[in-house]
Amino acid sequence: MGFIRSLLGIVVLLAIIVFGYWLYATYTIASANDEMWVEVNSRMPEPLRKWSCNEVKNRLQTPGEPTGCN
Secondary structure, X not given: OHHHHHHHHHXXXXXXXXXXHHHHHHHHOOOOOOHHHHHHHHOOOHHHHHHHHXXXXXXXXXXXXXXXXX
């Protein structure tokens, strides 16, 4: 039972790290073509992806949609 609990804890920790990076990158990337942000953002659920794309578009003032938002 301890192994399963440890494994579940690692999975939850990794999910928090990935979500935290995605959120941090949404507010700090300098280019809408940032490869890591595009990869993580493309795997997010639709409402989160749309929110993040709008934030990046408004913050960077890019014409059209950022890469990975199409």
